[in-house]
Amino acid sequence: MEKGLIKAIETAESIAIFPHTSADGDAIGSSLALALALKKTGKKVIVYMEESIPDTYKFLPGSELAVFISENDDIMGLNIALDTGDTARLASRAALFFKAPATINIDHHITNTKFAQYNHVDASAASTGELVFLLLKEMNYEIDADMAKCLYTAIVTDTGGFKYGNTTAETHRTAAELLSTGIDVADLSQKLFDNTTFVKLKLTQKAIELLELYENDLLAVTVITQDVLQSTGAKDEDCDGLVNIGRSIEGVEVSVLIKEKSTNEIRVNLRSKTYVDVSEIAAAFGGGGHKRAAGCTIKGRITDVKEQLINTIKDKLKRR
Amino acid sequence: MEKGLIKAIETAESIAIFPHTSADGDAIGSSLALALALKKTGKKVIVYMEESIPDTYKFLPGSELAVFISENDDIMGLNIALDTGDTARLASRAALFFKAPATINIDHHITNTKFAQYNHVDASAASTGELVFLLLKEMNYEIDADMAKCLYTAIVTDTGGFKYGNTTAETHRTAAELLSTGIDVADLSQKLFDNTTFVKLKLTQKAIELLELYENDLLAVTVITQDVLQSTGAKDEDCDGLVNIGRSIEGVEVSVLIKEKSTNEIRVNLRSKTYVDVSEIAAAFGGGGHKRAAGCTIKGRITDVKEQLINTIKDKLKRR
Known part of the structure; x- marks a missing residue:
C-alpha cells in the first residue's frame, strides 16, 4: 500500500470514515473495523453514514461510532471513503468529504474513479474488508475479535458466504485468521443469514x-x-x-x-x-x-x- | 494418523470405500476424493453405495467409481468406511464390510463406535472430508482439482457453507488449499446450492x-x-x-x-x-x-x- 496513504492515517488526529450510501455488509463491516482500530490508537474517529445502519448489522461492534452529518459536520483531519466506487455513492456527504485536508479512497470496485488524494483500488479483492484487513496488518495493528467480527461480516456478505466467483484462496486464508481471534461463526452467521422473520x-x-x-x-x-x-x-x-x-x-x-x-x-x-x-x-x-x-x-x-x-x-x- | 492404518492402505491392491447409507455431501465427497487418489496409484478401487448418488452430486468427478453390491460383491483387500458412525449406517452392506481381511473406519462423529480394525475418529473436524484431506497429505498424495472438488463439496455441505459452529480456522485453511488447485468455486457453489427447480x-x-x-x-x-x-x-x-x-x-x-x-x-x-x-x-x-x-x-x-x-x-x- 502507498506510503503516503499510510502516513496520512498515522498523522491524522481526527478521522471520518465514509461508507457508500445504501451501505451493505462490506461497506459497514470494513468501516466499523477500521474505525475500531483507529480509535484504539487514541484518534478521534467517526463513521459518517448516509442512512442509519440496517437492522441486520446493528449488532456489530463499533456501531456506536456511526453518526449522521446532521448530527456532526465537523471537518476532520482526514476523510476515508470505503467501498465507494465514485462520488455519487457519497450522496449528500460528497461536499463534506472533500473539505478535509486529506482524503483516502479504499475500494475493490473495478469502476472506481479514484476521486481522492490517495487511492487504493484493488479489484482482485473479493471485498473492501480484505483490503482493510491488509491495511491493518501493514500498519501493525492487532486485529481483535471485535474488528474480526466486522471484517468477517464484510467478507462473507460480499462473497455470498464464500460462494461467488470473487472468492479466492486468499479470502479463505483471511477468514482463517479472523476465526483465530475466537469469533463465534455460528452466532455471527445466524445473525447475518438466519435472521428471517x-x-x-x-x-x-x-x-x-x-x-x-x-x-x-x-x-x-x-x-x-x-x-x-x-x-x-x-x-x-x-x-x-x-x-x-x-x-x-x-x-x-x-x-x-x-x-x-x-x-x-x-x-x-x-x-x-x-x-x-x-x-x-x-x-x-x-x-x-x-x-x-x-x-x-x-x-x-x-x-x-x-x-x-x-x-x-x-x-x-x-x-x- | 496411526501407522497401521496408512500401511493397510499402502499394501492393499484392491479397496472398497463405504460411505454411509442416505449418503450426503460429506460421505460422497470424501469417498470420491479418496477413491480418485487411490486409483491414481494403480489400485483397484470402487465406492460401494447403498443407494444411487443423489442428482445434486452426480456431477462430481469419480462418480463413475460408484457401484452397488448387487453389481459387484467381490471381496476386496481392504474396506474403508467413511463418515459412518456405526455399522447400522452400513445398512445392507454391513456383512460384506467385515469380509475383507482389513477394515478401516474414518469419521468425525463423536458417537462413532470404532467398529473397524483401524479407526481414525476425530470429532474436532467439521467434516470427514477434512480428515481425508489430511490423510492424503500425510501419504504425500498430490491433491488435484478433481479431488479438490470432491473434498470442497464434503466440507462445504457439512459446515452449511462455512456457517455452522463446527467451522474452524483449519476448515478455512483447508478450503484455501483446495481453491489453490484452481477449482471454480462459483460453478461448484451453483451446482451444490443454486440448483433449485x-x-x-x-x-x-x-x-x-x-x-x-x-x-x-x-x-x-x-x-x-x-x-x-x-x-x-x-x-x-x-x-x-x-x-x-x-x-x-x-x-x-x-x-x-x-x-x-x-x-x-x-x-x-x-x-x-x-x-x-x-x-x-x-x-x-x-x-x-x-x-x-x-x-x-x-x-x-x-x-x-x-x-x-x-x-x-x-x-x-x-x-x-
Missing part, C-alpha cells in the same frame, strides 16, 4: 408466486410493487436477497428484481451466473456494480421499466 | 405456508405429508434443507421437519441454534447425529409422531 418468509412465499421466466427460462423476473409490500407487511429492506431466488433456479442465467420504491422510482437488482455481465446492463440505466451482481435506479413506471430491462437483457443473453 | 421452489412456498410455531415461538414444526409431495410434484429428496427454513426464523431455537415416507414410516430432521442438543432428541427415537443437526426414523402415524416429538422437545427447551 415471519413477515420476510411470507414475502419470500409471495416472491416465488410472482416469479416469471422469459427467454427460454434463461431470465427470471420478479416484480415487487408497493402493493405487495403492503399486503405482506414487509419493509423495503426485506427485499434484500430476493433476487437470488431467481438466480438459484437451474438453467437461469440472469435474475432481475424490480422493486417499486415509489410511483415513479424503480430500484433494480441484477444477478447472473456464468456469462452475462450485468454491470453493463446496470450501466446502461445509470447504475453499476460487478459482472455477476449489479444494480440501478430507474425513473419511470414499473411496467415500462420491466419491458425496457427485458429488452436490454434479451440482447446480452444472445451473445453467449 | 420450479418444483422445489413450489415445495418451499408450501413449506412456508405449513410452518407452525410452538412454545413461545422457540420451536418451528413443518409437516410434509405424501399428499403435499404429490400436489407439488416434488420428490422425497426435494425436502432436503427444508428444515433450515424454520431454523432461519429469528428467535426459533429448534426446527423440526416431519416427513411422511410411507403411511407408517416417518423421517424426522432436527436442527437447533444455540443450546438444545438435538442429537439427544434423535437418540430418544433411535436416531443420531450432532448437537445442532440430527435425525431419526420413527414408525407410527404422522400425527402421533408430531405430538411425541413436540413433547420431547418441550422438555429440552426448558433446560436452558
Whole structure:
C-alpha cells in the first residue's frame, strides 16, 4: 500500500470514515473495523453514514461510532471513503468529504474513479474488508475479535458466504485468521443469514408466486410493487436477497428484481451466473456494480421499466 | 494418523470405500476424493453405495467409481468406511464390510463406535472430508482439482457453507488449499446450492405456508405429508434443507421437519441454534447425529409422531 496513504492515517488526529450510501455488509463491516482500530490508537474517529445502519448489522461492534452529518459536520483531519466506487455513492456527504485536508479512497470496485488524494483500488479483492484487513496488518495493528467480527461480516456478505466467483484462496486464508481471534461463526452467521422473520418468509412465499421466466427460462423476473409490500407487511429492506431466488433456479442465467420504491422510482437488482455481465446492463440505466451482481435506479413506471430491462437483457443473453 | 492404518492402505491392491447409507455431501465427497487418489496409484478401487448418488452430486468427478453390491460383491483387500458412525449406517452392506481381511473406519462423529480394525475418529473436524484431506497429505498424495472438488463439496455441505459452529480456522485453511488447485468455486457453489427447480421452489412456498410455531415461538414444526409431495410434484429428496427454513426464523431455537415416507414410516430432521442438543432428541427415537443437526426414523402415524416429538422437545427447551 502507498506510503503516503499510510502516513496520512498515522498523522491524522481526527478521522471520518465514509461508507457508500445504501451501505451493505462490506461497506459497514470494513468501516466499523477500521474505525475500531483507529480509535484504539487514541484518534478521534467517526463513521459518517448516509442512512442509519440496517437492522441486520446493528449488532456489530463499533456501531456506536456511526453518526449522521446532521448530527456532526465537523471537518476532520482526514476523510476515508470505503467501498465507494465514485462520488455519487457519497450522496449528500460528497461536499463534506472533500473539505478535509486529506482524503483516502479504499475500494475493490473495478469502476472506481479514484476521486481522492490517495487511492487504493484493488479489484482482485473479493471485498473492501480484505483490503482493510491488509491495511491493518501493514500498519501493525492487532486485529481483535471485535474488528474480526466486522471484517468477517464484510467478507462473507460480499462473497455470498464464500460462494461467488470473487472468492479466492486468499479470502479463505483471511477468514482463517479472523476465526483465530475466537469469533463465534455460528452466532455471527445466524445473525447475518438466519435472521428471517415471519413477515420476510411470507414475502419470500409471495416472491416465488410472482416469479416469471422469459427467454427460454434463461431470465427470471420478479416484480415487487408497493402493493405487495403492503399486503405482506414487509419493509423495503426485506427485499434484500430476493433476487437470488431467481438466480438459484437451474438453467437461469440472469435474475432481475424490480422493486417499486415509489410511483415513479424503480430500484433494480441484477444477478447472473456464468456469462452475462450485468454491470453493463446496470450501466446502461445509470447504475453499476460487478459482472455477476449489479444494480440501478430507474425513473419511470414499473411496467415500462420491466419491458425496457427485458429488452436490454434479451440482447446480452444472445451473445453467449 | 496411526501407522497401521496408512500401511493397510499402502499394501492393499484392491479397496472398497463405504460411505454411509442416505449418503450426503460429506460421505460422497470424501469417498470420491479418496477413491480418485487411490486409483491414481494403480489400485483397484470402487465406492460401494447403498443407494444411487443423489442428482445434486452426480456431477462430481469419480462418480463413475460408484457401484452397488448387487453389481459387484467381490471381496476386496481392504474396506474403508467413511463418515459412518456405526455399522447400522452400513445398512445392507454391513456383512460384506467385515469380509475383507482389513477394515478401516474414518469419521468425525463423536458417537462413532470404532467398529473397524483401524479407526481414525476425530470429532474436532467439521467434516470427514477434512480428515481425508489430511490423510492424503500425510501419504504425500498430490491433491488435484478433481479431488479438490470432491473434498470442497464434503466440507462445504457439512459446515452449511462455512456457517455452522463446527467451522474452524483449519476448515478455512483447508478450503484455501483446495481453491489453490484452481477449482471454480462459483460453478461448484451453483451446482451444490443454486440448483433449485420450479418444483422445489413450489415445495418451499408450501413449506412456508405449513410452518407452525410452538412454545413461545422457540420451536418451528413443518409437516410434509405424501399428499403435499404429490400436489407439488416434488420428490422425497426435494425436502432436503427444508428444515433450515424454520431454523432461519429469528428467535426459533429448534426446527423440526416431519416427513411422511410411507403411511407408517416417518423421517424426522432436527436442527437447533444455540443450546438444545438435538442429537439427544434423535437418540430418544433411535436416531443420531450432532448437537445442532440430527435425525431419526420413527414408525407410527404422522400425527402421533408430531405430538411425541413436540413433547420431547418441550422438555429440552426448558433446560436452558
